[in-house]
Amino acid sequence: MLSKTSRYILVVSLLMLVIAACSDVSSALGQRYRGKTLDVVIMGMERANQVAFPVTYRTGGVKTPSRCDPADPTYRTGGVKTPSRCDPADPNDSALDQPLTEETKHWEITPSSSELELVLLKLKVENHTATNAVVNIDERAAELRDFVQGKYFPINVNDTMVEVGEPENPYDERSMVFLWNKLSPTGEGRAVELRRGCGLEGWLLFEAPIDTKFREFKWVAGDSLTIDF
DSSP: OOOHHHHHHHHHHHHHHHHHHHTTTTTTTOOOOOOOSEEEEEEEEEEEOOEEEEEEEEESSSSOOOOOSOHHHHHOTTSOOOOOTOTTTGGGGGTTSSEEEEEEEEEEEOOSSSSSSEEEEEEEEESSSSSSSEOOOSTSSEEETTTTTTOOOOOOEEEEOEEEOOOGGGSSSSOOBBOEEETTTTTTTEEEEEEETEEEEEEEEEEEEOOOOEEEEEEESSSOOOEEE
């Protein structure tokens, strides 16, 4: 039979375990983790059974080149990526001598099963070390790991987003930037090249069983570093 002291220690240990499990990634939020080349910051984590977002497609006009990735006109000076919002046709590659036109479409992403939920990580990925860093953001760019050896990999937003009608309530959707390789008009991915002092900021999308508790996050695109939760 346990003594009062032993029971007290057991209760405190269990409470600490419960608190740690419930906190999920709170202890890692906002902290900068540095690998050999890249810095990674987890800015937020969300769970949802649906993600709805508008995308404004622009054609024509004049684009300003950037020091971060000269081959990619979707980069702004200062290193924050403004991607083409996951359109396989990537209208940002349109001819520059056309008048600027805009068209807004509405998209939705849902889990592939009723037993799963969407898990969204908002990340900053920055290069403060190498002259150039090649970052290949695809299904193997990162991992979420749970406490029972389960591994979860990023979802290709281009393959899962479904076009829907304009919502009656505009607050039902939100503007989102997803981290992913730039896509050519033929649908082929191109790794991102980050010059020193440049970075990316956006959402990485996962799918996992509802209420899964995560143990760690591993980033392997262009570097290798692990963030314990």
